[in-house]
Amino acid sequence: MQSSIFKIGTKASPAHFTGPAFVNLLVADSRGVYNATVYDVKFEPGARNNWHSHPQGQILLCTGGVGYYQESGQPPRRLEKGDVVEIPPNARHWHGAAPDCSFTHIGITPNANRGPTEWHDPVTYEEYRLVAKPAF
Amino acid sequence: MQSSIFKIGTKASPAHFTGPAFVNLLVADSRGVYNATVYDVKFEPGARNNWHSHPQGQILLCTGGVGYYQESGQPPRRLEKGDVVEIPPNARHWHGAAPDCSFTHIGITPNANRGPTEWHDPVTYEEYRLVAKPAF
Numbered sequence A, B: 001m002q003s004s005i006f007k008i009g010t011k012a013s014p015a016h017f018t019g020p021a022f023v024n025l026l027v028a029d030s031r032g033v034y035n036a037t038v039y040d041v042k043f044e045p046g047a048r049n050n051w052h053s054h055p056q057g058q059i060l061l062c063t064g065g066v067g068y069y070q071e072s073g074q075p076p077r078r079l080e081k082g083d084v085v086e087i088p089p090n091a092r093h094w095h096g097a098a099p100d101c102s103f104t105h106i107g108i109t110p111n112a113n114r115g116p117t118e119w120h121d122p123v124t125y126e127e128y129r130l131v132a133k134p135a136f
Helices: A125-132 B125-132
Strands: A021-027 A037-043 A058-071 A077-080 A084-087 A093-097 A103-109 B021-027 B037-043 B058-071 B077-080 B084-087 B093-097 B103-109
Touching: A021 B084, A037 A058, A037 A093, A058 A125, A084 B021, A093 A103, B037 B058, B037 B093, B058 B125, B093 B103
Parallel strands: none
Antiparallel strands: A021 A037, A037 A103, A058 A077, A058 A084, A058 A093, A058 A103, B021 B037, B037 B103, B058 B077, B058 B084, B058 B093, B058 B103
């Protein structure tokens, strides 16, 4: 099965995700040549990751479906194929699929030597339902 | 016009490419937050870049069509949607489309502060025609 471009990955940890999502690690960079990791993530409808932050920032390249990105204190941003998200270092945020549509993005974590992702609480239903009435 | 996921970019410099190719700079990283640049490249059939090398290495994510990657001294490697190429730092190489099919890839240049791409000679017709009879 394909996500949209790449083969579907392994199921993401329920400790960090609400609903089914699948992660295909495209570049593990285990020898640190690129100081970056690259991965493809497919979220089933309604699935999203917990609030989290990256000390090194993150880049999302949206490749299919409809999804959302939200930074703490900001309205959700609707995403579709061709959209690019530049997530600043240490910005508390989440991303995931629309309630009624799957969503696929490539993720790039540069500056990998700055340390691991910091995971926080799940996105509650009350927070997630805002995507059904976005402020734009 | 779309390349496959992203809008078609601007025409690549004929100083570094043979045949028409288009580059859409997705993440310029002008402030150096990510220490990486990300771009989408569409090669028309037969188009390819010159032999070149990156002091920081490069990652290619193939998103559509059929293309080739060749490292100096190696046979050409056929590429299609879903293939990932990890190009080592300073490896002399070229990439481009098949003779009869366009090709699109996302490119990631990590460790951008290690310096610019080093450009060499064009891929000659005698070199390029090897893709029509690959060694596999």
